[in-house]
Amino acid sequence: MSQLRVLTVDDEPLALRRLQLALENVPDVAHVGAARGKAEALQLIEKYQPDVILLDVRMRDGSGFDIVEKLIGGDPPAVIFVSAFDNHAARAFEVRAIDYILKPVSYDRLRSALDRARSEIENRSSEERIAELKEVIRTLREEVRSEPVQRFEAEFWVRRNVTGLLRVPVESIEWISADDDYVCLHTSTGNHLLRDTIRGILSRLDPAQFIRIHRSSVVRIDAIEAVKRNGVSSREVHLTNGTRLKVGRVYNKLLKQALT
Incomplete structure (x- = not known):
């Protein structure tokens, strides 16, 4: 595989922009699109057929799990959850089906996750990845049901100048x-x-x-x-x-x- 085609999904515009800037520095990666919610993400997945999705857990019109459920079939992309909350992380690594990156996303952590995604795509069958996605949905949905709805920011990104952002x-x-x-x-x-x-x-x-x-x-x-x-x-x-x-x-x- 020469290039990983990556789609980013997050309901915060600045979060999407940060991921885009980080992806520009990762070799052999093409950022094919960005979605701000579940509905738009499903449209772009069908349009671009990405190899990898960088996916926020919660969005205003649904959750990342709702999107993953739609991927069960065919040749699903690798899923990397990106979230400011670490309460899903243990289960995500326990099932070993996906990666899970905490915000703020560091360049080294992102590159490591994408390397792992590339390896999974090249070495594992579609059937194996579909089975693991089903297990991911089951275990992580249990975590979501048990936690409070309210979430609070850990950081803000502000404009430092015309093109730059400051955390x-x-x-x-x-x-x-x-x-x-x-x-x-x-x-x-x-x-x-x-x-x-x-x-x-x-x-x-x-x-x-x-x-x-x-x-x-x-x-x-x-x-x-x-x-x-x-x-x-x-x-x-x-x-x-x-x-x-x-x-x-x-x-x-x-x-x-x-x-x-």
């Missing part, structure tokens, strides 16, 4: 402020704009780690050094980096509950 780990964010149609992610190494709202960004963050203290600001709970009165009825949050932020009246009770 901002959630664990590096100290606080977040509203900035028109954007939010500003404040970290110890700099500030980064992301197109979203305060309400939208909160839905993507673990409430055990972040709390809203004002209509225009969210803070990491671990970054709070003190909460002090500022006048008769108002309060300020003092962060460990020296930043002082006003607490909105409607958020006083929530803040107290989070810190006690």
Whole structure:
């Protein structure tokens, strides 16, 4: 096999872009297309007949398992799951039918997975791969049924310039402020704009780690050094980096509950 034809599937545009950039540096690989959901993925699979699919586990219109089920027949492509969540990984390796890459995807890990996929395609029959795909679906669906629906981001990718992207780990964010149609992610190494709202960004963050203290600001709970009165009825949050932020009246009770 001279080139691996790879299709990427993820409902996050930036995740697709990162995979595309990584694939450009892997020799003997052709990125034939990108899909943002189950329906589009099935159309592109039929159109391009890829050798390998880099597949997110969960998407807005279904799951990666729904797509894998449709591959049972003929000469199925090799499937590599790509996810920010490691709770499926043990089962994925246990059945040894596929590979499983955790986000953020490193170049070396991606290349290793693609090398393994190439080996499986060249050395294993279609019948063997179909049987293993069936086992993958059965075991991994059991994991999905038992876990919470809600998921939270581990990282954000922001535009650094016209063509570049920068990864901002959630664990590096100290606080977040509203900035028109954007939010500003404040970290110890700099500030980064992301197109979203305060309400939208909160839905993507673990409430055990972040709390809203004002209509225009969210803070990491671990970054709070003190909460002090500022006048008769108002309060300020003092962060460990020296930043002082006003607490909105409607958020006083929530803040107290989070810190006690």
